Amino acid sequence: MALSLTNTLTQKKELFKPLGDTVKIYICGMTVQGPPHFGHMRAYITSDILIRYLEFLGYKLKVIQNFTDIDDKVIEKSLEEKIDYRVIAEKHIQEYYEVADKMNIRRADIYPKATQHIQEIIELIQKLIDKGYAYEAGGDIYFAVDKFSDYGKLSKKKLDDLIAGARVEVRTQKKNPADFALWKASKPNEPYWESPWGQGRPGWAIECSAMSMHYLGETIDLHLGGEDLIFPHHENEIAQSEAATGKPFVRYWIHNSMLNLTGEKMSKSTRHFITAKELLDKYAPNVLRLYFLKSHYRSPQEFDFGILDSNKESWARIEDFLYSAEEAGIDENSKPQVPSSKFMEAMDDDLNTPKVMALIFDAVKEGFSAIQNKNTNELNKRYSEVMFYLRALGFNTDLQNRTNKRILISTGTQVSAKLEFRDITTLMKALELAKSLGYNIIANLIERGNDINDMNLLAIARDLAREKKSYEISDLLRKGLEEMGYSLEDTDKGTRIKRKS
RNA sequence: GGCGGCAUAGCCAAGUAGCCAAGGCGGCGGUCUGCAAAACCGCUAUUCAUGGGUGCAAGUCCCAUUGCCGCCUCCA
Numbered sequence A: 001m002a003l004s005l006t007n008t009l010t011q012k013k014e015l016f017k018p019l020g021d022t023v024k025i026y027i028c029g030m031t032v033q034g035p036p037h038f039g040h041m042r043a044y045i046t047s048d049i050l051i052r053y054l055e056f057l058g059y060k061l062k063v064i065q066n067f068t069d070i071d072d073k074v075i076e077k078s079l080e081e082k083i084d085y086r087v088i089a090e091k092h093i094q095e096y097y098e099v100a101d102k103m104n105i106r107r108a109d110i111y112p113k114a115t116q117h118i119q120e121i122i123e124l125i126q127k128l129i130d131k132g133y134a135y136e137a138g139g140d141i142y143f144a145v146d147k148f149s150d151y152g153k154l155s156k157k158k159l160d161d162l163i164a165g166a167r168v169e170v171r172t173q174k175k176n177p178a179d180f181a182l183w184k185a186s187k188p189n190e191p192y193w194e195s196p197w198g199q200g201r202p203g204w205a206i207e208c209s210a211m212s213m214h215y216l217g218e219t220i221d222l223h224l225g226g227e228d229l230i231f232p233h234h235e236n237e238i239a240q241s242e243a244a245t246g247k248p249f250v251r252y253w254i255h256n257s258m259l260n261l262t263g264e265k266m267s268k269s270t271r272h273f274i275t276a277k278e279l280l281d282k283y284a285p286n287v288l289r290l291y292f293l294k295s296h297y298r299s300p301q302e303f304d305f306g307i308l309d310s311n312k313e314s315w316a317r318i319e320d321f322l323y324s325a326e327e328a329g330i331d332e333n334s335k336p337q338v339p340s341s342k343f344m345e346a347m348d349d350d351l352n353t354p355k356v357m358a359l360i361f362d363a364v365k366e367g368f369s370a371i372q373n374k375n376t377n378e379l380n381k382r383y384s385e386v387m388f389y390l391r392a393l394g395f396n397t398d399l400q401n402r403t404n405k406r407i408l409i410s411t412g413t414q415v416s417a418k419l420e421f422r423d424i425t426t427l428m429k430a431l432e433l434a435k436s437l438g439y440n441i442i443a444n445l446i447e448r449g450n451d452i453n454d455m456n457l458l459a460i461a462r463d464l465a466r467e468k469k470s471y472e473i474s475d476l477l478r479k480g481l482e483e484m485g486y487s488l489e490d491t492d493k494g495t496r497i498k499r500k501s
Numbered sequence B: 001g002g003c004g005g006c007a008u009a010g011c012c013a014a015g016u017a018g019c020c021a022a023g024g025c026g027g028c029g030g031u032c033u034g035c036a037a038a039a040c041c042g043c044u045a046u047u048c049a050u051g052g053g054u055g056c057a058a059g060u061c062c063c064a065u066u067g068c069c070g071c072c073u074c075c076a
Helices: A038-056 A072-081 A085-102 A114-130 A159-165 A206-216 A227-245 A276-282 A285-293 A305-328 A340-348 A353-372 A376-392 A425-436 A440-451 A455-467 A471-483
Strands: A004-007 A012-015 A022-027 A060-065 A134-137 A140-143 A180-185 A200-202 A220-226 A250-256 A259-261 A301-303 A405-408 A486-491 A494-499
Touching: A004 A250, A022 A038, A022 A206, A038 A060, A038 A085, A038 A220, A038 A250, A038 A259, A038 A276, A038 A285, A038 A376, A060 A206, A072 A085, A085 A276, A114 A134, A114 A140, A114 A180, A114 A200, A114 A206, A114 A227, A140 A227, A180 A227, A206 A220, A206 A227, A220 A227, A227 A250, A276 A285, A285 A305, A285 A353, A301 A305, A305 A353, A305 A376, A340 A353, A340 A376, A353 A376, A425 A440, A425 A455, A425 A471, A440 A455, A455 A471, A455 A486, A455 A494, A471 A486
Parallel strands: A022 A060, A022 A220, A220 A250, A259 A301
Antiparallel strands: A004 A012, A134 A140, A140 A180, A180 A200, A405 A494, A486 A494
């Protein structure tokens, strides 16, 4: 078996074979007119998964992800808010980095910006003019689509249909309504660059061709992006690049399907979206990643808080296993064989991450079983299996990135745990009850725990109450802690305290 | 109107011709527990939108119908 990917160009799964020693990858990045939303995250999680898997297979990679920091929308926003377009672009670029880092999305090697490559863009346009593929009209430069016979090969559109569609912007200076702008003459008050055709700025799509060729060469292996980019963006990239070089521009076009919000695509322009930042405030990055990976990247996915919540439970199960296994004692030194064959079988088949998730849950189940049967060898095996899958899929398994903070009271592994939200009504009831029953030690512990804001003492008070079989007190204490966001589980190793976040 | 795609349990979601239709969430019953929680065990789609067709064999291929979605204008 070997990796197969669905290539939009052929609409088939194709065996992936890179052209050279280094796999050349271009990720279509954001137009930074607004903050990254959750739909963007789907695209970049998809590219993250592919990149991690290619590295797992041993390939050397060169990854470029652009920021389009000048275009109609950025200018529009700049004029609207009376802020320099560069400030707007930079703000959203920083926010992209922030949320992508939180999501544990691997950084590309280079993040070029359109405005840093105006020279390359101008040279590319000039080449197209020289070859007769582009023409000037009123300071604008257009690509003549009828000169490029392959136009439409990616999106499977026929030129006649495009024109018949009649939704194409009718600009009088265009020779053919389907022609697209490579360069746009600037209007007053708009940012501009000097060019052989006067002051202006790049059209949309030319920057990707220019940057892709500049950093990766005329033919690259993989070009990734959302399926909404297929037409016109990627179609135009093919036209202008292949017209200029006479060579294939991209060998494998990989497109992820859309994320829908109540039945409609999340989109910046319609202001119909949920920002990535907003969701990261509510859900752990691992939960959000799980949400994407439980669907195949080529299936449309519905955004829904209910689904997200059920994924939160799914993730909690995985985390519970990691904690339970670690408590039961994992032999860190044993280097068990990694179960890569099933993993590769799934991933080779067009990155079937839902299948890998099923493998994870199977291993978790076996692992829990092993804990119950005190089968240390089996547990070690399953634990390393789960960890292997999680890391391969880019989950962050570090302790501090887990959702539930777990503290074991009586085994000496406790971390200092402070109460954050405090409604002490229930605690006070427990305190009064302890006093009235003459349990002074318990009463003192409750009082101190409350004073110094330390829930460990409260948990110990509960343990003592349980020892004395004063279950009314212990139940009140558990209820009190639950009201503050902690749950207590009694185990043979002591009381386990979990904090849900 | 043109092009492309999708329809699998209460919900999410794999499966693209051949043993019992993955997995998760939820639900139900049991074990454990002072009570819980977590975990474990068992159950939860005689059936894959509908109607035809081709195969020894179809959720999986073909045709039609219905319903949804994307693109055709900026979008990941």
